[in-house]
Amino acid sequence: MKKWLTILVLIGTFVSAQAEPNPWIEPPLTTERNFPVPRPDVVPEIPAAHGSYPAYAIEWWYWVGHLRAAETDEQFGFQSTVFRRAAGPDAGDAEDTAQCGDDQLFMSHAGLSDLTAGRYTHVERIYRGGWQAHSAEGQLDLAAGPIMAMENGQGGFSMTVSYPDDSRLELTLTPTKPMVSFGDRGLSRKGADPAAVSWYWSYSRKAVRGQLWRNGEATAVEGVAWMDHEISSSQLGSNLAGWDWTAIQLDDGTEVKAYRLRENDGGMDPWSACYWIDEAGEVSYVYADRFEWREIDAWTSDDTGLTYPTSVDIVARHPDTDIIRTYRLRPLLDEQEFRGNRAENPYWEGACEVLDENGDRIGLAYLELAGYGGGLAAQLAQ
Amino acid sequence: MTTTATRSAPEPNDPPDGTTGALAVNQLRKSYGAVEVLHGVDLDVQPGERVALMGPSGSGKSTLLNCICGIEPADAGQILISGADLTKMNAAELERTRRESIGYVFQSFHLLPTLTARENVEFPGQLIGLAARERRERAGALLDQVGMSHRAEHLPDALSGGERQRVALARAVMNSPRLVLADEPTGSLDSVIGDQVLELLQTISDELNIALLLVTHDTDCARICHRTVRLHDGRIAKPD
Amino acid sequence: MPSFVSSPIWRVAFALLTKSTLRHWGQAKGSYLLIIAIVALGVGSLNGIRQASRAATANFGLFNEAISGRSDFLIEAPAGPIRETQLPGLAPLSRQPDWHLLPVIEGPFTQVSADGEPQRLLRLIGLDLVAVANLPTFIDREFAFGQAESRWNDWVGAAPRVWISSSLAADSGLKVGDSLRGAVGGRMHELEVAGMLGDADNPVPEDLLIADLPAAQAILTRVGEIDRIEAVVNDRAARQSPARMAEIEDRVRALLPEGLVFRAAAERIAERADMTAAFRLNLTILSLIAILVGAYLILQALDTAVVRRRAELATLKSLGVGQRALFLTLMLESLLIGTLGSILGLGVGVLLASGAVHLLADTVNALYFATSVEAIRMSGVDIATGLAVGIGFSLFAGLLPARDAMFTPPAQILSRGDWSPGFVWLRRPWTGLALVGAGLLCLLLPPLPLAGGARLPLGGFLAAGCGIIGAALLSGQTLVWIARACQRVAVGAATKLALSRLADGSSRHRLAVAGLVVAVAMVTGMVQMVGSFRVSIERWFDVRFQAELYVSERTAGGASAVNGIAPEVLQAVTTGPAVTFADTLYISPVGAPSGRTYLGGVDLGAWSGRVAQIWIKDPGALAPAADAQPAFISETFARRFDLMEGGKITLATPTGSRDVTPIGIYADYGNEFGSAVIAAEVWKQWIQADRAINTSLYLQPGTDANVVRDALRLRFPGLEIRNAQELRTLALGIFEQTFRVTSALNGIGLTVAIVGLALGLFSLFAESAGTWATLRRIGFPAKSFALTAGVEGAGIALAAWLSGTFVGLCLGWLLIYVINVQSFGWTLVWHLPVGAFLGLGASLVVFGFLAGALTGAWHRRGLS
Structure with a gap:
């Protein structure tokens, strides 16, 4: 029994180690x-x-x-x-x-x-x-x-x-x-x-x-x-093409912040995260393994020709309650593409409404979609 | 000499009705300064009539001709071209008369050097506003008549003296004038050519019923005329 | 088609034009091409001068336009530079996204060769190289200063690095990383070439240097100063809407802090244009005179053509073609010549402008402000002006020949003998007398004030014009008098014949004289003015410049190509052991009641004593006004601001309005805007600057000036140090440069007039064909033909020279005592270059003789 317990603990340790894909990394000075x-x-x-x-x-x-x-x-x-x-x-x-x-x-x-x-x-x-x-x-x-x-x-x-x-x-x-x-x-x-x-x-x-x-x-x-x-x-790491980011303010007085760091090969970087802020301001969060960022619909800009996934569903499992929450972001105006002075790095940043699974409005959000026209990593790397 | 069978020709003038002559000069006087050149000249020419005007140099022939075509104003008297009194006309009316009612043949031809023979003949028609087609047809007929169709497109430089004078003749009658004034028309030509030109003058005058006043000092030239009038010291001499 | 075109007269005229006139053109192509070429030359001269002077004066100051695009507004200090400390006050204005604010500083930078010789004058412009990237034009043109944004600070800052034009790089063999050596304010600098700007599609001025603002301030030793702030409207479409621009202007004005003034960029351009208004107007008037003389030539040429076609015209008359139809035909011919010549002239104008523009730019540089040559451009106004002037002058010139033609008698009369048109009015003196009288009345007119402070002596110019033409019309009588006088002593048949024809004074003879008189008068007058100017300046030099050495900033030259001598450099120069006294001049432009002027700072005591001047009013002769700074003022300043008898004037300086009062008036030919000098210490307080423009060194007796000069040159390679002789040579060189264009126009005018004389003689002899034929029949020898014609030509030339010289002397007096005084406000010494006048006369007479003889011989051959 003891042996099995040891093995179980070891296996458990291994599993729990695998269940932590975002371990602490000490930053340099x-x-x-x-x-x-x-x-x-x-x-x-x-x-x-x-x-x-x-x-x-x-x-x-x-x-x-x-x-x-x-x-x-x-x-x-x-x-x-x-x-x-x-x-x-x-x-x-x-x-x-x-x-x-x-x-x-x-x-x-x-x-x-x-x-x-x-x-x-x-x-x-x-x-x-x-x-x-x-x-x-x-x-x-x-x-x-x-x-x-x-x-x-x-x-x-x-x-x-x-x-x-x-x-x-x-x-x-x-x-x-x-x-x-x-x-x-x-x-x-x-x-x-x-x-x-x-x-x-x-x-x-x-x-x-x-x-x-x-x-x-x-x-x-x-x-x-x-x-x-x-x-x-x-x-940003140099493996990243850009990010999708949102700040959601729900009618119940809580907020959600989520961002998807998009890798060059199209995948989601493991350091992508979803945060909940409760009424009191307490924060809970999960990383990429615990939430999904689903593209539902897109909009193409006549000016730049870029296509942005402006309708997204964020499906996340709350770390405290384990309940799966779905936040459906739909843009309140399609054309909210920010084009700077030069054509190098447009991005989409716009006001959205937030709907639940039933399509009822539950809040408002701002959605930012960056890096769809080229690599942003070089812009922000030092 | 070709006839005018194949092309339309200018219409001959109306036969005289007995009351309106082609030219009537009454008591014409003209002086240059203190010198009186014409002393009350009387002269009548009927339509279709050919009159030779002869006289020695200085007798006033050129002056009389210049007065008749309205270039020099007379001091007194009357000049009637088909009943129209030139002495009462202003400069514009005189110019019009010269265009429409009088043809002039010069001793030195005076063709326009940059125009072809045809264009020289057409020119008076252009001045009175004839339509291009009619102009061309008339000029063509006249060139036929004077025997110059084959040289119609040549410039005056390329024509002989006789040829130039034929063209000048055709030009002079282009507008069917009442009266043609010819000032020594054969003076620059040899006798053979000169005779040809005179015959043409006669033919045209007959066929188109045009009055002709021919100034010459050559009695031979006067043979084509119905009568001769002599001017002496500014007066018409009585006929012999 | 207009109804009049189908009327008989027009119909006949068109018929004659196509069947007769154009065919004559075909037969005498050379002659008509020449006439068209004359029109083209006249139009080309006028347009060329206009386009060249516009291109030479257009690109001033706003050199950075090639980088930042056209500015719409400017923000400046009322006088002097803007202080950087004033910039935060503009932050609210800067926050508005409807426009961009761009601080600019600029100054001259003299590129120097490896052995220290000045090579060329460049314009150093300091811009905020980060903020400029917001400008739409900058973005469109895809300029880039740096390689990547993450290292943006590598190419900004105070380090001495510049961006140069691709053409300068190619010219000087410079590449990125090389060193550009040059002088500013007496100090030498080595600037790193950080990059190239511009290419064939986006050219930048060749002499443009761009640096980051802090770098430019450091190089120009003007840290903390800015010359102006340019505002560029962001929405370029808004520029087309005056209402939108007015609204933007109102918003800018509302947010503008105290101590700064708003100016539409067009005002600045207009102000700069005003500075050269008098100069450009003078050039335009000179070119108009060239056209007038050209019109005379066209008149002669067309008249010659009429004479040739006399027999044909007579035939037409005898065929009944009316006077009006003939007149119209000739005028249509003039119109055609004018149109073809004008169209050709537009192209000639561009060529002439390209040739003249650098000449003019040098002049503007020397006299007014630094300018960079812009590409020659032909505007719609240029095209319209060229066509209007060319066609107008051709029609004007064609009037007389057309009249000549319409009065041709019919062939019956013409065949009697030589005939010439009457030109009766040429024989009547009343027209000429009336014009001369009108000219005298015009002298009473006051000068017309131009914007910017210059003045146009309108009365003087009108008097000159009326006088010249009036005298030309009266000049035929001179010919008659001379001929009659000479007849008494003439020997030989040919000479007597020629003199008898001259004494007859036919209209054609009078016309030939009149044309030449205009040109001679113009040349004589101009030669006097230029000569008097030169003598005056030499005299001024002899009196004013008594020092042994003259020190200034090392520069390739130019009126505003100065930054001033750095104070420590000045200190070192003026306190050398060999120097007993230094006459140091500080100078700055200041605002005047109308336009701008200059305020200088000097040692007033020295100016009253040891520094010699030509005093118009001696120091102390004028009572100073109370509560104003005493000043010596230049004669131009005194006349311009009406201070010849003293008084007071308020000037706008960087530290506010200041009053000065004259206590003496000196002669100064340096600039046409005038200058006032006050005590140097007061000047420094008022202007808040301490850089001198030059200093004149008086050395210890017995010192070898050249030794001191050489030592100073070695020690201060950034300074220009000259002895008195070298300075004199330089100044006179600038003087010669400024009058080059005048000389060129003089030459054109005289050439055209001489050719006109030849054509006039041709017409004259052509109309005498009957006479020549008679002479030939009676055995007049061929040599005698040539002699007769030659004497006629010489006689016309002599009469024209005498009349023209007299008129020219009057014109010279006018130019010196009226036009110059009213335009520039300075008194000149009247100098008569008698030798030059006599030389001109002799040349004209010889030429007239030769032209006549050759023309006569040609006619004689034609009779064979």
Whole structure:
């Protein structure tokens, strides 16, 4: 019996070892280019966590949200992203006060989906750190091209995003749930490369109020938003062609975040993950082996000719309840393709509704489909 | 000499009705400065009649001719071409008269050097606005009549003196004028050719009933004319 | 087809055109091709000058257009540069995605060869090489500075690296990684060639150097400064909508912070165009004069053709073709000549422009601002202008021959003997007298102010035009007087015959004289002006430039090709042991009540004493106004701003509006916008700069200036150091350069007039065929024919030279005392190059004789 028990334990150990396809990989202190790599077990402190980490190679602040006009039926979706890229590992040594600096590069992407009129507006700008773009340390004070965001002194952020034809959004975003930190020991991993980790801090739900200015007239809007702030020095493994990512805000007050890292050969990278955030802000997650990303339908862009799987079903087994959940994402507007200044790297980022198995709406989501026009890995590798 | 059987020819002028002559000059006077060249000249030419105007140099023949075709204004008197009084016409009317009612044959031919023989003949028709087809037919008939059809496409440079004068003759009658003025038409030609040209003048005058006033100092030329008028010191001499 | 075309007159005219005129053309192809060529040359000259001057002055300042595309707006400081510290204030403006803001700095960079000789002047432009990648044009043209975005900072920053044009690279044999050596502000630099820009499909100006903004600031030693911010509207379709652009302009203005001014780019182009307005207008007027003389030639040529066809015209008259029909036929011929010549002239214009553009660009460079030559372009306006001018002048020139033709008597009259058209009006002096009178009245007109501060002496030009033509019409009488005077002493049958014909003063003789008088007057007047200018400048040099050595930045030349001498370099130069005194000049453009002018900083005390000047008003002669900075002002400045008797003027400087008051007026032929000089220390405060433009060194007595010069050259290879003689040679070289175009046009005008004389003589003799025939019958020898014709030609030339010289002297006075003063505001010393005048006269008389003799001999042969 004892022998069988030993064998069973051994077999059990082996099986349980096999059942953990995403073991902990200790990240190095620096990347090959000597950028610091985010450390594990770092607890983000407010407000410094909102500010910039200039020594790290790559950083972005990302907001998506769903708005409705307070007095009409109009509905909107918005996406505002500021990317920062450091010139070199010494970029964060001292503050670059030059008006045309050469330490940091900023790229801003602003998209606005008018879901009622069926119109999508987007703008990209690239600036060096200086008078046209900056990100302060210690708190959120960010400006890059058309996007400006800062602490408003009342626990939230104020954000102004300018669009073509003198349109702009002026929003106040106030977290309604605590900030979450994704990943094992506070590190979100995107690949097997030891340095492929990031601090990934999000507000999964923020109340939004503000105004949308169009043709000199303001429309009061309100809604809900999601914010990500990610800091790393190396992201994707070179085996990756791109990613599909979604932030789901369910009507029951919980959120789901999922992303599929697509390998060059078409498979799903094992570090793909699905996260649940409950009402209290507690996070549970599974990796690729415990959820599926099913492409249901696609849309082809007339401008770029690229085809995006914009209707997807995410089927995941909740790690705590073991219940299989199905989230059906359907785009609220087909044409939400973000095309930058050059034709090199368009992606689809759009507002979606979330349906359950029965086809009933259970929430809203933003879906991002990147890398369908070419390899993004080189863009984000350091 | 060919006849006009095969092509349409200009219509002969109406026979005289006894009241309207082709040319009537009454008491014409003309001076150059203090010198009076024409002293009250009277001259009548009936339609179809051929009159030779003779006289010594300086008698006023050229002046009389210039007055009759309206180039020089008369000081006094009357010049009637088929009843129209030239002395009362303005410059435009005189030009029109020269185009439509008077033909002129020069001693030195005066063909237009860049036009072919046919084009030279057609030219007066062009001036009065004849349709192209009619112009061509008429000119063709006239060239036939003067024996120049075979040289119709040649430029004047390529024609002999006699040939040029034949073309000039055809040109002069293209518009069926009432009156043809010929100023020494054979003066630049040898006698044989000159005779041929005179015969043509006679034939055309008969067939088309055109009056002819022929200025010449050669009595031989006057043989084709019905009568001779002599101008002496600016006056018409009484017939012998 | 219009109804008039079927009317009898038009019908006859078209018939004559096709059957007679064009066939004559076929028979005399050479003559008609020549006439068409004359029209083409005239149109080509006018269009060529216009296109060349446009191309030479178009591409100024906004050199980066090839990279960033056409800018729509500019943001500038009211005076001087923008400080970088002002940029954050523009951040709200920068955030708007409807436009892009591009800070730009630029300056001259003199490429220097391995042995230190300046090779060429390049334009260094500093741009934000990251932000420029947002611009639609930049994206379209697929420019790229770096190889991959992940290493973006490798090619930006303050390190001295530049991108050069492919054509410069090919020309200089440079490749990526090589070193480009050159001088800025007296200092030498080695710049790394980081890449090439442009190709056949996307050309960039050859002399363009692009650097990242911080790098350019460092090279130009202007850290923290920006010249302007260019705004490019993102939606290119919006540019076509004035309403959209107006809306964008309003938004930009609303967001513009204090201390910066907004300017539409078109204004800047207009401002630069205004700077050269007077220069270009002068050129255009000169080319119009060339056309006028060309029209005279066409007139002569067409008239010759009429004379040749006289017998035919007489026949037509006798056949009953009316006067109006003949007139119309000749005018249609002129129209055809004008049209064909104009079309050909458009192409000739492009060729001439290509040849002249570099000449003009050199002149603009020397006098006004640095410019880079743009490709010659023919616009719709050029085509319309060329056709209008060519056809217009041909019709104008054809009027007289057409009139001549319509009055041809019928053949019956013509055969009597020689006949010539009356041109009665040429014999009547009233037209000429009226024009001369009108010209005198025009002198009373004040100058027309042009935008930018220049002035057009409209009255002067009108007076010159009326005077020349009026005098030309009266000049026939000169011919008659000369001939009658000479008749008394003439010997020989041929000479007496010629003089009798001249004394008769036929209309054709008068016409021939009139045409030549215009050209002689023009040349004489211009020669005086250029000569007077030269003498004045030499005199100014003798007085003003007394120092032993002259130091300036090393540059390939040009009015704004200066960055200034770096202060530490200046300090080292002026405190050398051999130097007793340095007259240092600081200068900066400043805003004036109308347009711009220059403010200088000098040692005022030295200027009142040891530094010699030609004083128009001595120091102290003018009472200074209260509360204003005392200044010496140039004569141009004084006339332009009405300060000849003193007063006060407010100038816009980088530190605000400042008042200056004149205490003396000096002569200065350096620039036409005027300058005022104040105490150097005050200048530095006002302008917030400390780079001198030049310094003149006075050395210890007995010092060998050339030894000091050579030592300084060795020590400061970035500086140009010349002794007095070298400076004089340089300045006079620039002077010669600026008048090259004038000389060329003079040459064209004179050539055309001489050919016109030959044609005029031809017509003259052709109309005398009867006379020649008679002379031949009575045994007039062939040699005597030539002599008679030669004396006639010489007589016409002599009369034209005498009349033309007199008129030219008046024109010279006008140019110097009226036109120059009103245009440029400076007084010149009137200089009469008597030798040149006499030489011109002798040449004309000899040529007139030869032309006459040859033409006469040709006619004589034709009688055989």
